[in-house]
Amino acid sequence: MRATEVLKKDHAHVKEMFAELEEMSATAGKARQELLDRIAEELEIHTKIEEEIFYPAVQKVSSRIQHAKEEHARVASLLGDVEGRDPASAEFMAGVRELKTAVMHHVAEEEGPIFEEAARLGDPELERLGARLAERKDAVKTSPVQRGVRAVKQAARKIA
Numbered sequence: 001m002r003a004t005e006v007l008k009k010d011h012a013h014v015k016e017m018f019a020e021l022e023e024m025s026a027t028a029g030k031a032r033q034e035l036l037d038r039i040a041e042e043l044e045i046h047t048k049i050e051e052e053i054f055y056p057a058v059q060k061v062s063s064r065i066q067h068a069k070e071e072h073a074r075v076a077s078l079l080g081d082v083e084g085r086d087p088a089s090a091e092f093m094a095g096v097r098e099l100k101t102a103v104m105h106h107v108a109e110e111e112g113p114i115f116e117e118a119a120r121l122g123d124p125e126l127e128r129l130g131a132r133l134a135e136r137k138d139a140v141k142t143s144p145v146q147r148g149v150r151a152v153k154q155a156a157r158k159i160a
């Protein structure tokens, strides 16, 4: 699968999870929290593999990568904010909507101009990058380091 297809699949998955989260009622605080945790993990891993593998390659054919990285940082910061809120509160959902808007804006830039420019790398290179992304994603997902990072963030949230 081409790198752009691998990343699009992740984008679609995150979009689905946001839609699911927005449907949940305020009484489902714990479920909201768990789903936000899954969204957070997906975003963290996705962002990581883009910055490790996809962006360095696309940087050769696009001038938009620095801006894209700034958007990753903004998404991470919004995520940190919402993770500190009471999942049963209106503030939590306001934060979720703000986060979703930032993610969707970023996704639109990737799937639009950035993927268009990435096409200049050619299909064989995009296929090769796609394989590396998929492999790296599996490795990160199951790595003890990633599990540890998530556990620490969740613990920090409970104390806050």
Ligand SMILES: [Fe+2]
Residues within 6 Å of the ligand: 007, 011, 046, 050, 107, 110
């Ligand atoms: Fe992406």
Ligand SMILES: [Fe+2]
Residues within 6 Å of the ligand: 047, 050, 068, 072, 106, 110
């Ligand atoms: Fe991205």
